[in-house]
Amino acid sequence: MDDMNTEIESVxxxxxxxxxxxxxxxxxxxxxxxxxxxxxxxxxxxxVKYTDIDAFIITAYLTDKPKAGEELWLIK
Known part of the structure; x- marks a missing residue:
């Protein structure tokens, strides 16, 4: 993931x-x-974890498919 800093920012x-x-x-x-x-x-x-006063990246990883969960944003 070291080589993907630009992509992480883009995401x-x-x-x-x-x-x-x-x-x-x-x-x-x-x-x-x-x-x-x-x-x-x-x-x-x-x-990304959000708190009352801040937000921070917990981790980043590559995966075959997104995890299940409530969809908050989708570009079709």
């Missing part, structure tokens, strides 16, 4: 999909699909 600024975490209502999962990554076609997921 946060312009996500294709945002879902609410099923296990923590203060966490959002931001997704964008990339046809070419070092491991093939994948979704990049950036997990």
């Amino acid at each position: 946060l600024q312009n996500p294709q999909l945002v879902r609410l975490s099923r296990s923590d209502k203060s966490v959002r999962l931001f997704y964008r699909f990339y046809a070419q990554t070092i491991v093939g076609s994948k979704w990049l997921c950036v997990v």
